[in-house]
Amino acid sequence: MQVPILKQRDYLIASIQSALTDADLLRLRDDLVEQVGRYRSRGVIVDVTVLDVMDSFAVRTLSSLAHMIKLRGAETVIVGIQPDVAFAMVQLGLTLSSVATALDLEEGLVYLDSRAKPGTGTKRGR
Amino acid sequence: MARGGDQDREQRRASNQPTADLLSELVAHLRENRTQLREEWVRRITESRLLTAMTKDEIFAEATSVFDNYVEVLETGSVEALQAYARNLSERIIPRGVETHEVVGIVLLLRDVLARSLFKKYQADFGLLNRVLDAYEPAANRIANTVAVGFVQERERIIRQQQEAIRELSTPVLQVRERLLILPIIGIVDSQRARQLTEQLLRGIRANRAKVVVMDITGVPSVDSTVANHLVQTVEASRLLGATVIVTGLSPEIAQTLVTIGVDLTKMNTVGDLQGGIEEAERLLGYKVLSMGDGPSQVDRVE
Amino acid sequence: MDAELRVPIAADADIVTARQEGRRLASHLDFSPSDLTVISAAISELARNIVEYAGSGEVHVRLVEKGGRRGVAITAADNGPGIADISLAMQDGYSTSGSLGLGLPGAKRLMDEFEIHTAVGKGTRVVMRKWAR
Numbered sequence: 089m090q091v092p093i094l095k096q097r098d099y100l101i102a103s104i105q106s107a108l109t110d111a112d113l114l115r116l117r118d119d120l121v122e123q124v125g126r127y128r129s130r131g132v133i134v135d136v137t138v139l140d141v142m143d144s145f146a147v148r149t150l151s152s153l154a155h156m157i158k159l160r161g162a163e164t165v166i167v168g169i170q171p172d173v174a175f176a177m178v179q180l181g182l183t184l185s186s187v188a189t190a191l192d193l194e195e196g197l198v199y200l201d202s203r204a205k206p207g208t209g210t211k212r213g214r
Numbered sequence: 215m216a217r218g219g220d221q222d223r224e225q226r227r228a229s230n231q232p233t234a235d236l237l238s239e240l241v242a243h244l245r246e247n248r249t250q251l252r253e254e255w256v257r258r259i260t261e262s263r264l265l266t267a268m269t270k271d272e273i274f275a276e277a278t279s280v281f282d283n284y285v286e287v288l289e290t291g292s293v294e295a296l297q298a299y300a301r302n303l304s305e306r307i308i309p310r311g312v313e314t315h316e317v318v319g320i321v322l323l324l325r326d327v328l329a330r331s332l333f334k335k336y337q338a339d340f341g342l343l344n345r346v347l348d349a350y351e352p353a354a355n356r357i358a359n360t361v362a363v364g365f366v367q368e369r370e371r372i373i374r375q376q377q378e379a380i381r382e383l384s385t386p387v388l389q390v391r392e393r394l395l396i397l398p399i400i401g402i403v404d405s406q407r408a409r410q411l412t413e414q415l416l417r418g419i420r421a422n423r424a425k426v427v428v429m430d431i432t433g434v435p436s437v438d439s440t441v442a443n444h445l446v447q448t449v450e451a452s453r454l455l456g457a458t459v460i461v462t463g464l465s466p467e468i469a470q471t472l473v474t475i476g477v478d479l480t481k482m483n484t485v486g487d488l489q490g491g492i493e494e495a496e497r498l499l500g501y502k503v504l505s506m507g508d509g510p511s512q513v514d515r516v517e
Numbered sequence: 518m519d520a521e522l523r524v525p526i527a528a529d530a531d532i533v534t535a536r537q538e539g540r541r542l543a544s545h546l547d548f549s550p551s552d553l554t555v556i557s558a559a560i561s562e563l564a565r566n567i568v569e570y571a572g573s574g575e576v577h578v579r580l581v582e583k584g585g586r587r588g589v590a591i592t593a594a595d596n597g598p599g600i601a602d603i604s605l606a607m608q609d610g611y612s613t614s615g616s617l618g619l620g621l622p623g624a625k626r627l628m629d630e631f632e633i634h635t636a637v638g639k640g641t642r643v644v645m646r647k648w649a650r
Contacts (some may be wrong), residue, residue: 107537109529110565141536141554143561144623167456171416174454176554178447180623183454190456191423199456367585413551 091116093123099131099200100124101193104138110145117153124160131200132157135193137168147182154187163203165189167196236349241289243335244328252281255320255327262323264316268307276303280361284324288353293360300364308365308372317365318358325354381407387418393425394495395457398488400433408444415448419457426498427452428491432463442471449482458483458498462491521579524564526595527572532564535576542578543589547649556589556647559624563593563643566621571597571641581646588629588648596640603633 089112094101100123102116120132134150136142154164165188169177177183190196244251256277259265265273280303283296304317332350336343385407388396397415419427429448437445449459461484464472472479485491522542524535540557548556560576567574574595581590607622621643625631630646 107533109533111529140540141557141561143536143558143565145561145565169454171413171420171451171455172550172554174416174451175412175447175551176558177454178450179551179555179627180558181626182623183450189454191420191425192456195423195425195456363585370585413549 093119095127098129098204099133099197100127100129101133101135103135106138113146113149117149117156120153121156121160124157124162130162130204132162132164133193133196133200134164134166135168136166137170139173140170142169142173142177142182144182147177147184150184151186163188163200165196165199167192233349236346237288237353240332240346240350241285244285244331247331248281251327251331252277255281255324258323258327259320262319264319265312267311280324284357287357293356296357296360297364300361301368304365304368308369314366314369318362321358321361325358328354378410381410385411385414387414389422390492393423393499395419395422395424395427396492397427397429398433399429399431403434403437403441405440405444408441412444412448412451416451416455419452419455424457426495427457427459428462428488428495429459430462430488430491431468432488434468437468437471439471439475442468442475442477446477460485460491460494462486462488521577524576526564526567526574526576529568532561532568535564536560539576539578539591542580546580546587546589552647555627556591559628559645560591562621562624563591567593567595567597571595586648588646590644590646592642592644594640594642599637599639599641600635601637603635
């Protein structure tokens with residue numbers, strides 16, 4: 089199941105539509121890394137609203153995704169983590185500590201805007 | 215003479231009868247006399263002033279079900295159906311205020327009513343009566359046990375549920391401004407309550423699209439390391455939903471507990487008191503407080 | 518309603534099946550949504566270990582009852598190489614390399630009961646139980 093990736097301005101938005109196998113997640117990561125390079129994107133949003141569970145593999149893969157994308161000069165933000173999923177994650181010790189997170193797509197864009205253009209607007213980031 | 219012979223034959227027959235046969239014989243007897251045994255039982259229940267929370271019709275209806283289930287257990291030897299019925303019955307009568315001693319009482323009364331009936335039937339043959347009771351008693355006791363235990367377990371489950379509901383009511387998540395939530399925690403926090411708190415807060419963050427949460431623990435006297443861990447988890451989980459948590463009212467004691475479990479307090483956003491926390495929150499959200507001379511301070515959103 | 522389910526594990530996609538079916542079964546009991554997520558994640562970790570280290574095996578999820586409480590028992594079994602050093606596997610660590618049992622220590626903390634039976638060359642069996650509140 090390939091995850092659709094949309095291009096919006098300088099950003100790439102990957103909206104996960106259904107449960108992903110390990111292979112799907114890895115493919116998503118590689119697709120995003122490739123496209124960030126191709127389009128010179130400055131930010132990536134991965135929307136995980138639909139996921140009802142995030143285990144250690146998912147967290148590892150998203151972390152490495154953010155890391156690889158950073159190496160290409162872009163920011164990543166994960167959005168849409170469900171309350172119950174977030175609670176289960178921290179109880180399992182999976183805090184996604186090295187990756188930015190936001191409530192939803194809208195907040196994700198706000199975050200990327202604030203990172204991409206430092207100094208504009210007085211709105212403080214996190 | 216003939217009668218004596220008959221009796222001898224009966225006795226010989228009876229002494230060779232295995233338990234299973236005896237059981238099915240007495241089950242048949244109980245079924246045959248169902249109506250009057252049931253009536254006798256309901257009479258005794260009323261006499262003993264049990265199940266006063268229920269109407270006569272209700273008692274009769276439940277008595278019928280219990281009686282039939284009782285006989286079925288004697289017949290099949292399996293308590294599964296009875297267990298399910300006991301749970302179901304308990305669920306219905308507990309909210310009506312029926313108590314444990316009443317449930318145990320009526321089951322024991324039924325046991326007695328049926329036992330008396332057996333005495334009457336087999337009174338001519340003491341040996342046979344003994345064998346019948348040998349078959350009946352263990353089964354009857356198992357039934358009483360099953361119903362009583364089922365009732366008590368259901369009661370405990372309901373109590374746990376009620377405790378949870380009370381905990382939920384005692385921790386409101388307040389929306390004070392746009393994107394800002396306040397969570398004042400008061401009183402002893404145990405593990406259960408901490409979990410509930412976290413779940414409520416996270417749902418609140420999502421529902422209110424909060425970006426900052428001020429979690430005030432001034433009213434919490436102390437926490438153990440388990441609960442301290444929960445507090446840290448609350449902060450971490452909130453971050454996953456894009457919200458920053460400012461912890462206010464951290465007593466030196468609780469700060470010490472956090473340090474002991476390895477929390478780097480410099481990484482946690484803490485402010486002395488609630489008011490300070492709210493101001494810090496507003497600062498994070500981009501609000502700026504303007505004061506006009508001696509008048510009340512005015513809060514203006516800065517874009 | 519079936520009180521148990523078995524999912525053969527041989528590939529990636531089976532991990533998803535096992536955790537979704539397991540979650541569905543557990544949802545018949547009085548678990549909170551985040552408990553269900555934890556159960557789902559635990560099944561995921563166990564199933565993944567089977568795929569990665571044994572190639573194939575089975576996840577067995579059952580509804581159980583003890584002392585009036587109801588809960589779920591999850592068994593993950595395989596005939597793989599077995600784990601040589603359990604204590605190493607159960608170490609808490611968040612490395613990004615795929616070390617065995619990365620998800621296991623966390624899952625163990627959250628389950629009420631946890632047993633692991635393994636020996637080199639004899640396969641591995643992990644049993645976890647969680648009781649509904």
